[in-house]
Amino acid sequence: MNCEEAVKLMDGYLDGELDPITSQAIEQHLRDCGHCDQAYKTHGSLIHAIGNATPYFKASAELRERIQSSLRKETSEQPVRNGVRGAQVLFHKRQSEPRSILWEPPWNWLGLAAAIIFGAIIALNVVPRLQRPGADQFLATQLIASHVRSLMASHLTDVASSDQHTVKPWLDTKLDFAPPVVDLSSEGFPLIGGRLDYLDNRPAAVLIYQRRKHFINLFVWPAESNATRSTKAISRQGYQLLHWVDSDFNYWAVSDVNVNDLQTLKELFEKQMPHH
Numbered sequence: 001m002n003c004e005e006a007v008k009l010m011d012g013y014l015d016g017e018l019d020p021i022t023s024q025a026i027e028q029h030l031r032d033c034g035h036c037d038q039a040y041k042t043h044g045s046l047i048h049a050i051g052n053a054t055p056y057f058k059a060s061a062e063l064r065e066r067i068q069s070s071l072r073k074e075t076s077e078q079p080v081r082n083g084v085r086g087a088q089v090l091f092h093k094r095q096s097e098p099r100s101i102l103w104e105p106p107w108n109w110l111g112l113a114a115a116i117i118f119g120a121i122i123a124l125n126v127v128p129r130l131q132r133p134g135a136d137q138f139l140a141t142q143l144i145a146s147h148v149r150s151l152m153a154s155h156l157t158d159v160a161s162s163d164q165h166t167v168k169p170w171l172d173t174k175l176d177f178a179p180p181v182v183d184l185s186s187e188g189f190p191l192i193g194g195r196l197d198y199l200d201n202r203p204a205a206v207l208i209y210q211r212r213k214h215f216i217n218l219f220v221w222p223a224e225s226n227a228t229r230s231t232k233a234i235s236r237q238g239y240q241l242l243h244w245v246d247s248d249f250n251y252w253a254v255s256d257v258n259v260n261d262l263q264t265l266k267e268l269f270e271k272q273m274p275h276h
Helices: 003-014 020-032 034-053 061-077 083-095 109-126 135-152 164-174 259-272
Strands: 191-199 202-211 214-222 231-236 239-245 249-255
Touching: 003 020, 003 034, 020 034, 020 135, 135 191, 135 202, 135 214, 135 231, 135 239, 135 249, 164 191, 164 202, 191 214, 202 259, 214 259, 231 259, 239 259, 249 259
Parallel strands: none
Antiparallel strands: 191 202, 202 214, 214 249, 231 239, 239 249
């Protein structure tokens, strides 16, 4: 992330409106760029000062009731008009009246507001799902966020060991399932360790492998009985994800290595699993 991008996203970051990945990218940039960090602190101080200095007045119950009563009276007195002709009649009538408002719509604004809200609800529930981010896309965001957090917070592993016979028993005792663990050191993917995570509304095991100077997080949790066996590659925000399912488990590999490395990891992992 460069300075221009950080400045454009600063308001959203200060308001807590950004996704975890973008927020972490800004935080990393602020650590590296003294100029942007100073701008961030100044902006934050200004927001804090304005918030403290601005008076806040809460409407009394009496005022609220007067406003509501006025609205009810106004809507009850409005004539019911249908079509363009009705609007024209009302328009000419108002022209002859010594009032600043010459025309009123042939519907009350409360009904229009209700119609807009109702339409929004219908759109949210009826618009085809293809127009919304899919479940895999949402999960991919969670997976990338977990991967990035593990690197930034120095919490890559809960159990650090290259010995699969150390990592697997530790995970087995912490989870309600027994994830497969294999060491791929001889194939160029040394096992670094394992940790626990929580994804897709349930606990997950994470196996950490290394590829040259890059780390790969392999997330594992039980597959549903009707899960389709397939492989899917996703690329998001500079990270590669590879998802596959076997008869027992869901697997998501996440890293900044290229997708071919993840595909190789998958093939080697499946080859050395106990039931192969």
